[in-house]
Amino acid sequence: MKMLKLTLCHLYPELLNLYGDSGNVLTLIRRCQWRGIYVDVINCGVGSAADFENVDIFFMGGGADSNLGLVSNDMNNIKPQLELAVEQGKVLLAICGGYQLLGKYYRKKDTVLGLGLLDFYTEATDKNFSGNIVVDTGDYHLIGFENHKGRTYLNGLSPLGQVISGFGNNGKDKTEGVRYKNVIGTYLHGPLLPKNPKLCDEIIKIALKNKYGIEDLQELDDSLEIKARQHTLKLINSKFVSFA
Amino acid sequence: MRKILAIIIAKIAIALAKLMGHKGTNFGGEIALRICPDILAWFGSQVKKKIILVTGTNGKTSTNNMIYSMIRQSGHTCVCNKLGANLDSGLISAFINSCTLTGRIDAEYASLEVDEASLAKVMAHLKPDTIVFTNLFRDQLDGYTELDALLDKIRGSLEKSQDTVLLLNSDDPSLASLGEDLAHAKYYYGIETQMDMGSQDVDKDSVLCKLCGEKLDYDHYFYSQLGHYTCTKCHFKRPIPDFKAFIEDKGQKRELTAIGKDDFKVVRDFTTNDSYSIYNTLAAISAGGVLGFTAESVKKGLENYRPQVGRMENFYIGKPITLNLAKNPVGFNETLKIISQDMSSKVVAIGVNDLPQDGRDVSWLWDTNFEILLDIDDTIVNYTVFGRRRYDMALRLKYAGIDENKLTVAETVEDAIDSVVKNLSDTGYVLLNYSLLFETQKILKGRNEDVKADSVPSVS
Numbered sequence: 001m002k003m004l005k006l007t008l009c010h011l012y013p014e015l016l017n018l019y020g021d022s023g024n025v026l027t028l029i030r031r032c033q034w035r036g037i038y039v040d041v042i043n044c045g046v047g048s049a050a051d052f053e054n055v056d057i058f059f060m061g062g063g064a065d066s067n068l069g070l071v072s073n074d075m076n077n078i079k080p081q082l083e084l085a086v087e088q089g090k091v092l093l094a095i096c097g098g099y100q101l102l103g104k105y106y107r108k109k110d111t112v113l114g115l116g117l118l119d120f121y122t123e124a125t126d127k128n129f130s131g132n133i134v135v136d137t138g139d140y141h142l143i144g145f146e147n148h149k150g151r152t153y154l155n156g157l158s159p160l161g162q163v164i165s166g167f168g169n170n171g172k173d174k175t176e177g178v179r180y181k182n183v184i185g186t187y188l189h190g191p192l193l194p195k196n197p198k199l200c201d202e203i204i205k206i207a208l209k210n211k212y213g214i215e216d217l218q219e220l221d222d223s224l225e226i227k228a229r230q231h232t233l234k235l236i237n238s239k240f241v242s243f244a
Numbered sequence: 245m246r247k248i249l250a251i252i253i254a255k256i257a258i259a260l261a262k263l264m265g266h267k268g269t270n271f272g273g274e275i276a277l278r279i280c281p282d283i284l285a286w287f288g289s290q291v292k293k294k295i296i297l298v299t300g301t302n303g304k305t306s307t308n309n310m311i312y313s314m315i316r317q318s319g320h321t322c323v324c325n326k327l328g329a330n331l332d333s334g335l336i337s338a339f340i341n342s343c344t345l346t347g348r349i350d351a352e353y354a355s356l357e358v359d360e361a362s363l364a365k366v367m368a369h370l371k372p373d374t375i376v377f378t379n380l381f382r383d384q385l386d387g388y389t390e391l392d393a394l395l396d397k398i399r400g401s402l403e404k405s406q407d408t409v410l411l412l413n414s415d416d417p418s419l420a421s422l423g424e425d426l427a428h429a430k431y432y433y434g435i436e437t438q439m440d441m442g443s444q445d446v447d448k449d450s451v452l453c454k455l456c457g458e459k460l461d462y463d464h465y466f467y468s469q470l471g472h473y474t475c476t477k478c479h480f481k482r483p484i485p486d487f488k489a490f491i492e493d494k495g496q497k498r499e500l501t502a503i504g505k506d507d508f509k510v511v512r513d514f515t516t517n518d519s520y521s522i523y524n525t526l527a528a529i530s531a532g533g534v535l536g537f538t539a540e541s542v543k544k545g546l547e548n549y550r551p552q553v554g555r556m557e558n559f560y561i562g563k564p565i566t567l568n569l570a571k572n573p574v575g576f577n578e579t580l581k582i583i584s585q586d587m588s589s590k591v592v593a594i595g596v597n598d599l600p601q602d603g604r605d606v607s608w609l610w611d612t613n614f615e616i617l618l619d620i621d622d623t624i625v626n627y628t629v630f631g632r633r634r635y636d637m638a639l640r641l642k643y644a645g646i647d648e649n650k651l652t653v654a655e656t657v658e659d660a661i662d663s664v665v666k667n668l669s670d671t672g673y674v675l676l677n678y679s680l681l682f683e684t685q686k687i688l689k690g691r692n693e694d695v696k697a698d699s700v701p702s703v704s
């Protein structure tokens with residue numbers, strides 16, 4: 001059998017680097033590696049617009065507001081390539097600040113940023129939504145930590161899941177994140193993927209299917225991940241343990 | 245009357261807490277604050293000479309305790325929150341511990357460590373003569389979300405206190421930008437020698453100029469964001485320090501020479517090459533200079549300084565065991581670097597809690613370079629994780645690439661110490677964040693066999 005290889009593009013790793021989000025990249029790499037899938041990581045910073053044709057997975061982390069402006073400006077240059085990739089069904093995982101930038105706009109006082117890749121929008125407020133969060137995607141539960149002053153409104157788009165505990169997109173409509181084709185936007189840090197191996201594997205599956213038409217993914221020993229999920233859910237609320 | 249009532253009740257509360265085996269570092273102060281909200285201002289007004297605040301992300305406790313020691317060596321009385329309880333309640337507790345029942349403080353100085361996010365709150369009550377800043381790193385804790393917001397908050401409270409003298413680290417661009425904006429009397433300290441601090445961090449790649457937003461260009465880089473930097477776009481650059489440090493490698497030790505104005509010169513040796521203690525010592529020496537102490541009493545103060553609980557504290561339980569407090573990626577990375585230089589066989593125990601004083605978000609574990617341990621993985625016989633977030637730590641180590649068979653998840657602190665003691669090795673290391681410190685230290689102390697194993701001056 002030939003060697004399977006996926007290409008992961010880490011967008012603006014220098015500027016979007018808050019809250020351990022690089023742990024998501026590490027988790028994607030490891031869970032591929034443990035299955036004998038090689039991952040090539042391309043770091044794409046400001047002004048280094050790369051050739052995205054061979055990219056299978058895009059990743060964007062969260063960043064300080066002062067860095068989002070730089071990212072937003074630069075991202076406009078790569079918008080056509082990103083749009084194409086999204087329509088081709090490639091995976092784009094964006095966390096917190098990265099998530100907000102994908103929308104129509106992110107407004108904070110006089111500053112309005114946004115790539116307009118998707119139709120949702122975000123308004124900044126003074127009050128922080130901060131704490132552990134549990135989200136039901138319908139197939140499984142996501143666990144994470146949210147910490148954001150932005151309130152995101154989906155404008156008819158599908159959420160990533162329903163909030164079971166925590167705030168989510170805006171603290172009102174119980175939605176969390178966005179899901180459009182294989183674009184996943186979310187406020188969940190933690191980082192997201194280590195304690196949510198099912199989501200990580202779903203991303204790998206999509207990428208393998210897109211590139212090689214392969215449908216099935218080798219099982220891994222996730223006993224430590226499951227224990228970590230049980231333990232964290234118990235810290236949040238003991239009645240959530242069954243969601244592990 | 246309300247003040248006296250507050251003090252009596254708080255003193256009783258502190259005594260009771262001590263009886264029950266708690267350190268009671270915040271408890272008494274919290275009660276007093278509730279009964280009498282302006283009690284801190286009242287205590288502060290009784291300090292006869294100077295109030296010194298020490299703040300920053302890392303190194304506050306060591307720096308503050310060194311300054312306290314210098315003040316004492318110069319023959320003055322001084323109130324100090326030595327154990328590092330640095331919220332307003334902790335400061336009040338420090339005053340309550342050294343006042344009479346009628347609330348009289350007989351102190352010429354107060355040297356107080358203040359949590360960087362609480363500085364504004366504290367300054368609403370206390371008017372400091374001098375503020376010593378150690379560094380301002382990006383911290384991942386709740387409420388510290390962004391460095392920019394924190395800097396704005398600090399700037400705001402300093403603007404209301406124009407007479408306060410500022411002592412700043414010129415190697416830290418965040419602090420230098422703070423100094424740039426303020427008209428206060430300012431002094432800078434910095435390391436002139438372009439020494440290698442063995443840092444593998446890449447933080448410098450993302451340090452932006454606080455004035456114009458351009459990336460900073462580093463001529464020399466120490467660690468985290470500390471170094472010799474210039475903005476490529478505007479005039480912003482590292483200020484020339486008033487207190488200059490020169491470092492000379494002398495075999496196993498490093499010698500720090502700090503030079504200020506008018507023959508002010510202090511020389512100090514380091515047994516370990518960790519950068520923290522060098523910066524903390526330099527900050528304290530410079531503070532001594534700013535406060536007008538002689539080089540002689542500054543030197544004596546440093547000699548009499550003993551590191552506090554959990555700062556590379558040594559125990560002996562069948563083997564030497566080192567306890568170190570680290571609360572964020574920079575602190576952990578520095579400690580991991582020290583461990584990675586030890587080639588003896590060892591158990592490494594890591595404890596992580598997520599209580600409010602630790603920060604409820606533990607995602608910073610993934611910004612910490614635990615991969616450093618992989619370089620010496622063959623010398624590590626067992627990794628033990630403990631604390632409320634032990635499973636987050638376990639996953640972090642799994643994804644760093646350690647062998648899961650070497651991993652022990654300990655349910656209690658006692659179990660964690662057992663694991664360090666019982667796994668066959670030459671040495672043991674216990675790293676943990678704040679709220680685990682006192683319980684762990686108590687257990688280690690209780691089981692300690694060797695009186696010779698005393699603290700060595702080292703890391704904070």
Ligand SMILES: [Zn+2]
Pocket residue numbers: 453454455456457458475476477478479480
């Ligand atoms: Zn500049």
